[in-house]
Amino acid sequence: MTGEKPVLLREFCAENMTCVPASVAAGARRIELCDNLAVGGTTPSAGVIAAAVGFCRPRGVGVMCMVRPRGGDFEYTPEEASIMRADLALAKRAGVTGVVFGCLSGGRLDRELTSELVALAHGSTPDAPGRVDVTFHMAFDALPESEQLEAIDHLADLGVERILTHGGPAGSPIESNLPRLAAYVDCASGRIGILPGGGITWQNAETVARVLGVSEVHGTRIVKMGGEVMAAIPADATLDEVRAVFAGDNFVSGALGAQILEAGAGHAVCAFDLQERHLNEKGGVMGGAIFSLGDFAIVVAATVGAPSTVSVAFNINFMTAPRGSRLIATADEDKRGRALGFYTCLIEDDLGTPVARLTGTVMHVGDRASDK
Numbered sequence: 001m002t003g004e005k006p007v008l009l010r011e012f013c014a015e016n017m018t019c020v021p022a023s024v025a026a027g028a029r030r031i032e033l034c035d036n037l038a039v040g041g042t043t044p045s046a047g048v049i050a051a052a053v054g055f056c057r058p059r060g061v062g063v064m065c066m067v068r069p070r071g072g073d074f075e076y077t078p079e080e081a082s083i084m085r086a087d088l089a090l091a092k093r094a095g096v097t098g099v100v101f102g103c104l105s106g107g108r109l110d111r112e113l114t115s116e117l118v119a120l121a122h123g124s125t126p127d128a129p130g131r132v133d134v135t136f137h138m139a140f141d142a143l144p145e146s147e148q149l150e151a152i153d154h155l156a157d158l159g160v161e162r163i164l165t166h167g168g169p170a171g172s173p174i175e176s177n178l179p180r181l182a183a184y185v186d187c188a189s190g191r192i193g194i195l196p197g198g199g200i201t202w203q204n205a206e207t208v209a210r211v212l213g214v215s216e217v218h219g220t221r222i223v224k225m226g227g228e229v230m231a232a233i234p235a236d237a238t239l240d241e242v243r244a245v246f247a248g249d250n251f252v253s254g255a256l257g258a259q260i261l262e263a264g265a266g267h268a269v270c271a272f273d274l275q276e277r278h279l280n281e282k283g284g285v286m287g288g289a290i291f292s293l294g295d296f297a298i299v300v301a302a303t304v305g306a307p308s309t310v311s312v313a314f315n316i317n318f319m320t321a322p323r324g325s326r327l328i329a330t331a332d333e334d335k336r337g338r339a340l341g342f343y344t345c346l347i348e349d350d351l352g353t354p355v356a357r358l359t360g361t362v363m364h365v366g367d368r369a370s371d372k
Helices: 020-025 046-059 078-094 111-122 138-142 145-158 174-188 205-212 239-246 250-256 287-303
Strands: 009-014 030-033 062-066 098-101 133-136 162-165 193-196 216-219 259-264 267-273 308-318 326-336 340-349 354-365
Touching: 009 020, 020 030, 020 046, 030 046, 046 062, 046 078, 078 098, 078 111, 098 111, 111 133, 111 145, 138 162, 145 174, 162 174, 174 193, 174 205, 193 205, 193 216, 205 216, 239 259, 239 287, 250 287, 259 287, 267 287, 287 308, 287 326, 287 340, 287 354
Parallel strands: 009 030, 009 216, 030 062, 062 098, 098 133, 133 162, 162 193
Antiparallel strands: 259 267, 267 326, 308 354, 326 340, 340 354
C-alpha cells in the first residue's frame, strides 16, 4: 500500500536449534545457523541444518547456513576451500535459503575463491541443486577501510545478495558505526544489500534500520524472547510488523482464527469469521470466543507504542446474540497511567449488531518502546 514502510526483516543468529522456535515465535523471519559463536561462527552440523530447515521453511522463515571450516582468520588453504565447497553443497541439498561465507587472501578480498563459491551457490548441479542466496559475512570488516567500497562493488558485480557488517571493529558500539554503515549503503545503491549486525537488539533495531534506510537487521538478540508476555512494539510500526509480533500466538491466530485489521497506539480492530468451532452445543457463539476476541484487541491496543503488558482485570457485558457471519472487536484506550492502562472494547458482528462490551485494565511491564 502506498505510504506504508516495508516490514523490517529480523535475522536471528542461532548456534543450534535450541532457540529457533522461540525466535520465530517472537518475530524472526530469517535464521542464520552459525555454530561455535565463541570463535565467530563455523559451519553447523548436517543434523542441525536439516532440523532448522524442517522447522522454518514450512513457516515461511528463511534459513541461512554459515560455511566456515574453522575459527580464526578468513584466509583458507586449498584443503579448507575444498571443505567449504562440500559443506556448501550439503547445505543446498538440505534445502537452505542461502549460505554465508567470507574469504580473504593477504588481507584483501579473495576474489577467486569468493567467485567460485558464489557460482556454486547460484548455479545448479547434481551435487548442489537449485539456487540459494549468498551473504558475505563479517570478514568484510577485516578488510582495510580503503578497500571496502571497492569490495562492495565487486561483490555486487558477482551477484552476492548482501554483506553482513558491523561497520567497525568488533565490540564497538553500533551507534558509533552508523556513519560508516551509511557510506556502505550509499555505495551499494540498491545493487547489494547491507545487513547491519553486532550490537543490534530488539530494542534498537527499528532505530538503526530507520537511520540507515535498510530493511534487514541481524543479531543474536534481534527479537525479544524469555519471560515477556509480548514484545513492545514501536508506535510507528506498520500493520504487518504488529501482525508479525503476534504471529506466534497459537491460540489467537490458530484456535480462535483472529486477525488484526487495524493497530496503533491505544487503538486496535481485530476480527474472526464465525466457524463451527466457535459455537456451543445449542449453535450459539460461545461467550469465551467473544471474550477472547475482545481481550486480544485490548492487548494489541495496549502493546503498540507501550511496554509489554499483562492483563489485570476484565469485565464483559453481553448484549445481543450475533446475527452475522463475522465478529469485529474495536478496542480504544480510555486512560493510561505510568503503570496501568484502561481500555474499552466494543464487539459487533458484520451487520452492525452490538454483541458485547468489554472493559479491561492492563499493567505495563518493562520499558516503553519509544525509549528504546
